[in-house]
Amino acid sequence: MGVIHPDITKAQTLPSTYYRDENIHLKLMRKFSGSWNFIGLEAALVEGEAIPVLLGDIPMLLTKQGGIINCISNVCTHRAMILCDGIKKVNSITCPYHGRTFSLCGKIKHMPEFSEVENFPAPSDDLPKAKVAIWNGLIFASLNLKESFENYILDVEQRMNFIDFSNLTKDDKLNREHNLFANWMLYVDNYLEGFHIPYVHKGLNSVIDYSNYKTEVYRNAVLQVGYASKGDDCFTLPPEHPDFGSNIAAYYWWIFPNLMLNFYPWGLSINVVMPNGVNETKVIYYGMVGDQNKSGRGAGGDLDTVEHEDQWIVEACNRGMKSVLYQRGRYSPSMEKGVHHFHRLLTE
Template sequence: MVEIDLDITRAKTLPSKFYIDSQIFQSTISKFKSNWTFVGHTSQFDENSIFPITINQEQLIITKSDGEFRCISNVCTHRGMILQTEEECKKTLICPYHGRTFSLDGRLKNMPGFENAVDFPSENDNLPIFDLEIWNDLIFVSQDPELSFSDWIKDVNERMSFLDLGKMAYDSSRERYYTINANWALYVDNYLEGFHIPFVHKDLNNALEYNQYETELFETSVLQIGIAQEGVPYFDIPEGHQDSGKKIAAYYWWLYPNLMLNFYPWGLSLNLVKPITVDTTEICYSGFILDKELLGKGAGGDLDKVELEDQFIVESCHLGMKSSSYKRGRYSPTMEKGVHHFHRILTDNND
């Protein structure tokens, strides 16, 4: 469909139609089901929890029963009614339309009026189950994974192994939900470069050494590293680790297509970029604490301010995409490697 030149010095950016064309949007989103999506932290779920979620226009439920987490369909196998709309704790799912009953592992338990139905119940009457993985108490699901979860997360896992991620504590006060008037990919584009920091984020620019900002590319992820200015908290990285000796204030990981894991000395700020329509996106923030004393300091200090500064830019660029005078741009070969990599992955996946 669209070619992004492998050579960044020659390449042109994604054409504007990618960000505003509903058909391109639908076809991109339909492929999201082969990716992994974050859904929550294990501590958010009590026994017999039923937690409905919408992922990439798919209606799903996360359940916990007998200590086990599952991801099942939220669509009744009878005539397609949505089974659960509110978060609740109970042992069975009962369809509000005609009373079909399921256990929390998705098995059909009971259905009135089907006594004479032939070959009933069959496997097809159970609720479909999707893949679910837990990584340091963070829960991820996929409907049809192309990459195994361990392959998808392996670069983050290796690089961040010096942190005790198993000790991260979920902090509900750090949850944020923003709906923005922009295409999801514009939000990702903006995240993938530190080029704009001196122009857009004046306070953050005082925490990071702009000239030492680094970008590393991986198969399906991008890592950006922010080096601390004098007096700004940085990670204590043990000898033997490849980053040992560096004063790193932030590791900014993006994992294809829409997950951002921002590690700061205080802990992890996780952002999920949920495409809603071609020109509406929901940004979900979650926070997990490793060192309370360092909260509010340094590069990960005032995230709300940085977020609003980014949203202003992204919404404005979305208006720019609708202009007949803009078709596509070019990349800075030194500062926009991450954006170029994202566009290459995106267009490869949309062939």
């Protein structure tokens, strides 16, 4: 038996040590960076640019040269200096410590004072690379050579293939960056259940039909479907779609480990949950708008209010997790299937 019982009616939630222990955090980060991770939008990446990104806790650089997108280690192969701290427009990457130079695809090009060094340069002097995949303009990377991207994204792809991504444009007005004093998993836990909506989000509760809120569990994802109340914006679905005939106000996808794709009739809101150690989390929002007329309405309307309400909860739970009087809880089988699934994926 694993840490989380597969039967939700018997299961206990993730032990509090998972949210506060440094060693467990490091183990989870290995699992995190081994999965496919969303690292940026193709539309925002400029030729000749190097952008620092993280795969879990591993510093990487997202680069584009000659139209080719690469995700390479941001750690110098000489003595581990971080190569780039901020976004740079460059032809090559030069280490600020002793001048080792790499191409934007990670190949070592030059190193001062190394002419007498035997077998130099060797392939181990190049910057290690992650695998990169692009899906509808979203860039993903993984350090795990086994899992195919097609397999990773399959469930989302099949359900959302009616969306015309080419019609969505990045709207910088919707960019947000939030820094939280809380473990990243608390943010994901909270996202994965609509149980708290009537208690925490009174405004949102009035525009979605809470009694008709559905959670579906997939291999490495959880889908929550929000149904529209009478008269609210909803998706126009093709007749062959499994949800044809239903009034759907939102598709909320969480994809392991830290990506949330929230589809609304006006477009797509992307949230990325970036762990920064055990106790801090950065949440980044991007917005892609298809229909400006519907923007700001319905379930995807007042996102800032909903976000603040959630952050207050998540930070307070982080304090609660430190209490010696709390170890773990139980799940509601009707409302917390998604949280149960996430905990199972983390501990399997």
